[in-house]
Amino acid sequence: MTNPSLLILPGDGIGPEVMAEVRKIIDWFGAKRGLNFDVSEDLVGGAAYDAHGTPLHDDTMARAHAADAVLLGAVGGPKYDVLDFSVKPERGLLRLRKEMDLFSNLRPAQCFDALADFSSLKKDVVAGLDIMIVRELTSGVYFGEPRGIFEEGNERVGINTQRYTESEIARVARSAFELAMRRGKKLCSMEKANVMESGILWREVVTEVGRDYPEVELSHMYADAGAMQLTRWPKQFDVIVTDNLFGDLLSDLAAMLTGSLGMLPSASLGAPMANGRPKALYEPVHGSAPDIAGQGKANPIACILSFAMALRYSFDQGAEAARLEAAIETVLADGLRTADLMGPDGGTPVSTAGMGDAILAALD
Ligand code: NAI
Numbered sequence: 085m086t087n088p089s090l091l092i093l094p095g096d097g098i099g100p101e102v103m104a105e106v107r108k109i110i111d112w113f114g115a116k117r118g119l120n121f122d123v124s125e126d127l128v129g130g131a132a133y134d135a136h137g138t139p140l141h142d143d144t145m146a147r148a149h150a151a152d153a154v155l156l157g158a159v160g161g162p163k164y165d166v167l168d169f170s171v172k173p174e175r176g177l178l179r180l181r182k183e184m185d186l187f188s189n190l191r192p193a194q195c196f197d198a199l200a201d202f203s204s205l206k207k208d209v210v211a212g213l214d215i216m217i218v219r220e221l222t223s224g225v226y227f228g229e230p231r232g233i234f235e236e237g238n239e240r241v242g243i244n245t246q247r248y249t250e251s252e253i254a255r256v257a258r259s260a261f262e263l264a265m266r267r268g269k270k271l272c273s274m275e276k277a278n279v280m281e282s283g284i285l286w287r288e289v290v291t292e293v294g295r296d297y298p299e300v301e302l303s304h305m306y307a308d309a310g311a312m313q314l315t316r317w318p319k320q321f322d323v324i325v326t327d328n329l330f331g332d333l334l335s336d337l338a339a340m341l342t343g344s345l346g347m348l349p350s351a352s353l354g355a356p357m358a359n360g361r362p363k364a365l366y367e368p369v370h371g372s373a374p375d376i377a378g379q380g381k382a383n384p385i386a387c388i389l390s391f392a393m394a395l396r397y398s399f400d401q402g403a404e405a406a407r408l409e410a411a412i413e414t415v416l417a418d419g420l421r422t423a424d425l426m427g428p429d430g431g432t433p434v435s436t437a438g439m440g441d442a443i444l445a446a447l448d
């Protein structure tokens with residue numbers, strides 16, 4: 085059997101810095117756990133623009149399609165602000181998501197015990213929190229037609245359209261039910277069926293798909309009530325599935341329940357490929373952080389946790405993913421902190437490489 089392939093796109097700013105730590109972790113799994121990947125690396129974002137005049141070369145796009153999973157760092161930076169919209173670094177990432185048709189965006193909100201004090205919420209509200217938001221990523225109001233700014237009478241009118249087909253709802257619902265089956269078997273679907281027809285259809289289709297998953301306890305909630313419940317008592321949830329717009333807001337809200345941008349991974353999944361694995365892109369939620377780039381200050385954990393998600397969702401290595409997460413928990417419990425995880429008078433932070441090395445040591 086050939087090794088599964090992993091395409092690494094470090095990108096810009098702190099992207100290459102945090103990805104260097106992930107490379108160490110990947111090597112560790114090869115050497116110590118016999119888990120080998122065919123790893124190749126390519127350019128995306130500003131780095132690709134500098135080399136090729138485009139934020140994503142066609143060859144890179146083809147390699148992403150062929151890879152078993154893609155792991156991306158971050159794109160963008162002030163240097164590229166002057167570029168035309170069509171070649172901005174972010175366009176490279178958008179093209180990957182669109183052409184790979186990554187309709188299911190997984191954003192965990194997970195609280196490491198050692199960081200429970202770091203949350204803006206009370207410790208007992210977030211300690212032990214482990215929920216997953218599934219956001220529909222390729223349809224809805226960000227894509228629906230008609231859209232635009234038009235003249236109507238003697239004033240302008242701005243129009244966007246919330247539009248979901250049955251199949252678009254069904255495929256993201258199915259991915260959320262599959263996820264719930266591997267977790268706590270609880271799924272809450274959020275929409276605004278009280279005021280939106282697309283929400284009524286959403287609720288109907290999720291309910292229909294749910295008949296294939298009798299073991300999963302399905303509930304429905306209006307998205308505004310969901311926002312309240314997420315801050316009041318987030319531990320009532322396991323998996324949440326919602327549309328593109330509500331998911332954008334709710335996943336950011338849920339993410340911040342637990343602390344720093346430097347801790348947050350994500351996965352974007354598409355339809356299964358011939359080998360049964362979903363098309364998949366894993367990336368930290370944060371951007372290229374130009375304010376700290378090149379200084380060895382970046383927290384590599386978000387990117388390392390993104391690789392843990394790849395182990396779990398692309399390579400069926402849930403136990404190895406848990407091993408990696410436990411190593412991170414150990415290092416945090418030992419008190420190691422990158423600068424982003426410290427208050428104003430928090431002591432001496434550890435560097436990007438220092439954090440990566442400590443996680444390796446904990447793995448050993
Ligand atoms: P950002 O996420 O890059 O940074 C926001 C703040 O969080 C900064 O103060 C940064 O230092 C800090 N931060 C982020 N990641 C960190 C980490 N791993 N460790 C420690 N601190 C961290 O968002 P910002 O500043 O709005 O955008 C900067 C650039 O990144 C822009 O060009 C933007 O377009 C791009 N961007 C790219 C994304 C992506 O590649 N997926 C997502 C968000 C922004």
Ligand code: MG
Binds near residue numbers: 332333
């Ligand atoms: Mg957002």
